[in-house]
Amino acid sequence: MNHLYPRRLENLLILYLFSFGKFGLLFLACLFEIFFLKSISHHPKIMWKIYLSSQAQNVLRMWYNKPSTKIPLKNRRFFDNRTLDNLIWQQNTLPIGNSYLGASIFGEISTERVTFNEKTLWNGGPSKKRPNYIGGNIKSVGQNGKLFRLIQNLFKEGKDQEAAEKCQTLLGEFPNDSLGSFQCFGELQFDFLNTFEKNIFGYERYLDLNTATVHVKYNYKNENGDVSRIEREFFATYPEKVVCIKFTSTSKMTIEGRFVSSHDAKTSVKANQITVEGELEDNQMKFNGKMVALIKDGKVKMEAKSLKLIDTTEVVFFISAATDYNNSYPLYRTGESSNDLNKRVQNIIDNAVLKGYEKVKMSHLTDYQSIFDRVELNIGQTVPQIPTNELLSKYKKHFTNSSEKVSSSQLRYLEVLLFQYGRYLDISSSRIGTLPPNLQGVWNDKVELVPWASDYHINVNLQMNYWPTFVTNMAECGPPLLDYIESIREPGRVAALIYTGINSTDKEKNGFMAHHRSNPFGWTAPGQKFTFGWSPTSLLWILHNVFEIFLYTNNVSLLRDRIYPLLREEAFYFEKLFVYDEKNNRTITSPSSSPEHGPPTNGNTYEQTNIWQHFTNTLMAAKILNVDNEHHSRWQKLIDSFKPIEIGLDGQIKEWYSEKGLRSMGDVKHRHMSHLLGLFPYNLINDETKEWMKAAIISMNDRGDETTGWGMGQRINSWARTGDGDRAFKLIQYLLKNGIYSNLWDTHPPFQIDGNFGATSGIAEMLIQSTFNKIKILPALPKVWMKNGSFKGLVAKGNIVVSCKWQNGKATEIRLEPRFDAEIEIKCKGIDGAIVSDEDNGRKVDFKVIGNEKIVIKVVANCVYLIKI
Ligand code: FUC
Numbered sequence: 001m002n003h004l005y006p007r008r009l010e011n012l013l014i015l016y017l018f019s020f021g022k023f024g025l026l027f028l029a030c031l032f033e034i035f036f037l038k039s040i041s042h043h044p045k046i047m048w049k050i051y052l053s054s055q056a057q058n059v060l061r062m063w064y065n066k067p068s069t070k071i072p073l074k075n076r077r078f079f080d081n082r083t084l085d086n087l088i089w090q091q092n093t094l095p096i097g098n099s100y101l102g103a104s105i106f107g108e109i110s111t112e113r114v115t116f117n118e119k120t121l122w123n124g125g126p127s128k129k130r131p132n133y134i135g136g137n138i139k140s141v142g143q144n145g146k147l148f149r150l151i152q153n154l155f156k157e158g159k160d161q162e163a164a165e166k167c168q169t170l171l172g173e174f175p176n177d178s179l180g181s182f183q184c185f186g187e188l189q190f191d192f193l194n195t196f197e198k199n200i201f202g203y204e205r206y207l208d209l210n211t212a213t214v215h216v217k218y219n220y221k222n223e224n225g226d227v228s229r230i231e232r233e234f235f236a237t238y239p240e241k242v243v244c245i246k247f248t249s250t251s252k253m254t255i256e257g258r259f260v261s262s263h264d265a266k267t268s269v270k271a272n273q274i275t276v277e278g279e280l281e282d283n284q285m286k287f288n289g290k291m292v293a294l295i296k297d298g299k300v301k302m303e304a305k306s307l308k309l310i311d312t313t314e315v316v317f318f319i320s321a322a323t324d325y326n327n328s329y330p331l332y333r334t335g336e337s338s339n340d341l342n343k344r345v346q347n348i349i350d351n352a353v354l355k356g357y358e359k360v361k362m363s364h365l366t367d368y369q370s371i372f373d374r375v376e377l378n379i380g381q382t383v384p385q386i387p388t389n390e391l392l393s394k395y396k397k398h399f400t401n402s403s404e405k406v407s408s409s410q411l412r413y414l415e416v417l418l419f420q421y422g423r424y425l426d427i428s429s430s431r432i433g434t435l436p437p438n439l440q441g442v443w444n445d446k447v448e449l450v451p452w453a454s455d456y457h458i459n460v461n462l463q464m465n466y467w468p469t470f471v472t473n474m475a476e477c478g479p480p481l482l483d484y485i486e487s488i489r490e491p492g493r494v495a496a497l498i499y500t501g502i503n504s505t506d507k508e509k510n511g512f513m514a515h516h517r518s519n520p521f522g523w524t525a526p527g528q529k530f531t532f533g534w535s536p537t538s539l540l541w542i543l544h545n546v547f548e549i550f551l552y553t554n555n556v557s558l559l560r561d562r563i564y565p566l567l568r569e570e571a572f573y574f575e576k577l578f579v580y581d582e583k584n585n586r587t588i589t590s591p592s593s594s595p596e597h598g599p600p601t602n603g604n605t606y607e608q609t610n611i612w613q614h615f616t617n618t619l620m621a622a623k624i625l626n627v628d629n630e631h632h633s634r635w636q637k638l639i640d641s642f643k644p645i646e647i648g649l650d651g652q653i654k655e656w657y658s659e660k661g662l663r664s665m666g667d668v669k670h671r672h673m674s675h676l677l678g679l680f681p682y683n684l685i686n687d688e689t690k691e692w693m694k695a696a697i698i699s700m701n702d703r704g705d706e707t708t709g710w711g712m713g714q715r716i717n718s719w720a721r722t723g724d725g726d727r728a729f730k731l732i733q734y735l736l737k738n739g740i741y742s743n744l745w746d747t748h749p750p751f752q753i754d755g756n757f758g759a760t761s762g763i764a765e766m767l768i769q770s771t772f773n774k775i776k777i778l779p780a781l782p783k784v785w786m787k788n789g790s791f792k793g794l795v796a797k798g799n800i801v802v803s804c805k806w807q808n809g810k811a812t813e814i815r816l817e818p819r820f821d822a823e824i825e826i827k828c829k830g831i832d833g834a835i836v837s838d839e840d841n842g843r844k845v846d847f848k849v850i851g852n853e854k855i856v857i858k859v860v861a862n863c864v865y866l867i868k869i
Contacts, residue, residue: 018803058376060420062388062744063206068092068106071389071742089115089445090751091741092389094207094214096243097428097611099323099480102187102442103243105234107205107216109197112232114188115445116243118289119435120325123282124180124453125332125521130283135491136173136525137498149723151591152579155602167600170534172515172525179519182444182455184262185289185321186276190247191228191256195220197446207743209424211235212368226251236366238431240350244360245317252298252311259291259319259753262447267305273349277338285333288341289321291348292361294357301306304550304753318352318360320345324519327435327483329490332521371427374473375793377419377763379785381412388417389742396737415732415763421744422468422760426751430469430477435520436484437465441753451750452517456484458538459516459595460672463755464710466545467681467717467761470552471768473795478549482562485546488514489566491522494541498520499526502576508565511573515537516595532596537610540574543567544610544681547617551772551797554820560625567618567629571635574611578638586643586658594655595672598665604656606674608644613682615639645678645685645692652699653678653685653692662702669704671711673718676700680718683771687723696803697722705731709739709746713758720765720780729782735759766851767804770796777804777811777828798822798858814867815839816860827854830869839864 010237041277072093087765093104101115154163205216214449216232228251265278273292298312326334394406429437492512496502504510514524516535550559588603649661655675678684712735766780775796786809801817832859836845847857
């Protein structure tokens with residue numbers, strides 16, 4: 001993936017020189033660079049420092065002047081039957097993660113607490129007590145497709161009522177202990193002995209998004225009046241797979257450190273290291289976690305289950321963990337013995353110890369910043385002087401009649417922070433070699449009653465987790481999704497046989513089935529109720545995210561070798577499932593549900609939109625690869641016969657084809673907007689389909705704005721697609737007011753990470769929208785951001801890096817960095833009169849005006865084009 005990185009360090013600087021909206025120090029740094037660039041270009045260290053110091057101008061911090069337990073909690077709402085400790089954890093702790101491991105820091109004074117996660121630690125799946133585990137599927141229900149075909153026939157014969165009743169029996173396992181749930185690994189606890197909260201002053205705690213580090217700092221006045229300074233630093237590094245913690249003090253401290261497992265575990269202490277190891281009772285998954293302590297001075301004392309660090313001024317901890325989970329069907333284990341696992345974790349720890357804290361930290365910064373620093377957003381924000389939780393509550397009040405107002409530049413800060421936080425969370429929870437982020441990313445403090453098992457919901461949630469990944473220039477965070485969906489293939493073929501009777505000799509054309517949720521053990525069964533549980537085209541929706549990996553990276557070999565085979569297999573599979581609905585004259589899926597409400601029907605908009613998009617993507621991919629030519633015209637005919645969109649009596653997009661006016665199906669204002677996928681993330685409803693666009697707006701207005709966190713996330717993106725930036729912005733406001741906790745985690749409630757990702761992608765969607773090699777610049781800029789602003793480093797489909805400056809709502813300068821040769825169409829106000837030049841040599845570049853505010857320009861890979869309007 002080399003082409004994803006800037007070519008050389010110099011490019012970073014040059015890129016930075018042309019980045020916008022910096023002031024003061026940055027300006028000086030720029031001048032310095034202009035005058036000395038040539039002479040120092042062979043001193044990478046100096047250039048790196050300049051780069052880092054200029055970054056300081058864009059400080060992105062969530063900060064607090066109190067420990068987590070002291071920050072007021074948001075009201076409890078639906079499904080919020082949590083303990084007080086869990087409420088504090090989800091609302092106020094600060095997360096770090098390297099996608100293997102997650103940790104959230106409380107920032108307490110006398111006992112620091114850090115919740116610790118390892119992403120593969122799950123119960124459920126294969127187990128001694130479930131020798132016949134087959135992903136939750138029930139052979140006697142599916143009867144190799146008998147029930148499915150019976151229901152299809154009943155609908156065909158017009159016996160809708162009977163068909164709908166039979167649908168209620170088309171189910172998978174429930175209660176589904178075999179689905180399992182993500183498990184908290186444990187907690188790291190540090191007693192600061194003889195430290196009393198009353199003696200503390202100048203406390204601050206922050207998560208620095210620029211460095212992906214959490215800090216806790218305070219002054220301590222002892223009984224003699226002597227003041228010392230205590231600082232704690234936390235980060236999780238991907239290259240070294242460890243969580244790192246450093247405590248420093250200007251006077252001696254004594255700390256007792258523990259690694260408390262959330263499960264039955266053996267804890268042993270040897271020299272300066274604690275090990276916790278065991279097996280989950282439910283599925284015998286082995287786990288092993290280690291925490292090593294390195295002191296600069298003082299001494300280490302081993303206790304039975306803890307380490308005492310006596311009279312030290314500096315201590316570093318490296319923590320890591322692993323399990324014997326392996327994402328391979330059907331056993332899902334590596335086959336390692338406890339000893340093997342112990343060695344694996346020990347190697348990770350030893351490697352970190354060998355490198356030492358400073359080197360490990362440098363490696364973390366290089367890795368993290370190489371992704372994070374690619375994107376900037378400037379909408380007139382200034383760094384606020386008040387803690388983030390207070391800023392958030394002032395943000396909420398700002399838009400009421402309250403007299404408590406915040407300056408608009410501080411409001412903007414919170415919006416930028418929310419945007420960048422989604423990127424931070426993605427880098428911290430979706431890296432190559434790991435499972436994708438689940439409903440809570442990689443953070444969970446529970447072992448029981450884990451909300452929705454913290455699983456992989458694929459009827460909107462996992463999709464949303466990947467909405468910001470590519471557009472905000474983090475392609476390295478995409479592969480876990482592809483790996484995961486590939487891993488569903490084999491167990492999905494089991495479900496395809498059981499429920500739909502498909503068992504082809506040519507497995508590549510067989511088809512695999514999954515429904516609304518999944519786990520790391522190939523759970524592919526329908527859920528316990530048809531309305532939400534039966535949802536085969538949800539898999540097609542998540543395959544669209546997979547296809548977007550190609551759209552954004554333009555990686556043809558990846559398309560050929562890994563993405564297209566998935567699309568193709570599903571195309572052949574669905575062809576075997578379709579029926580022809582004579583009454584409505586369309587090819588349909590049957591039976592159908594619209595997530596997660598309404599009646600079972602013969603086809604509906606959600607399913608039709610998903611199959612329309614799937615066959616459109618498959619055909620596009622086949623044409624690019626020039627393969628399967630004998631199937632192209634048949635697929636095209638199918639696409640034409642799906643006819644997903646119908647307009648109802650109230651001018652709305654119908655969700656079900658038997659729907660008349662709005663709510664004629666007895667519906668409530670549901671959070672899911674499954675009938676509107678054509679608007680977002682697909683492009684079926686667009687500027688050119690004016691009637692459908694109007695209808696989509698009617699439907700969205702009917703669904704309403706105030707809903708769950710992720711629901712608002714989806715609405716921001718969808719309103720952005722209509723071009724109504726103010727409405728999209730209203731949704732951002734609602735989200736910040738109702739769906740975001742003090743630590744800026746999104747809440748359903750409870751904490752669910754999808755809304756964070758939805759917000760980030762929604763903001764990107766307001767700034768650029770694209771289909772393959774076609775880009776709209778500033779398609780939905782809200783009034784409040786119009787005056788002037790800029791963004792840097794967003795990515796359009798086709799793999800084109802786009803930066804832009806604007807004034808009074810109009811783009812004044814656009815910078816394109818195509819990563820491939822292409823012909824690009826750009827839509828933007830005033831662009832027909834622009835001057836385009838090649839930034840490297842200043843030469844003018846020709847373009848063609850092809851319509852109102854639309855141009856076409858031929859570009860060459862890795863050249864930089866400057867468009868002045
Ligand atoms: C979908 C949503 C719920 C929740 C769950 C995890 O089923 O409808 O609101 O987010 O996923």
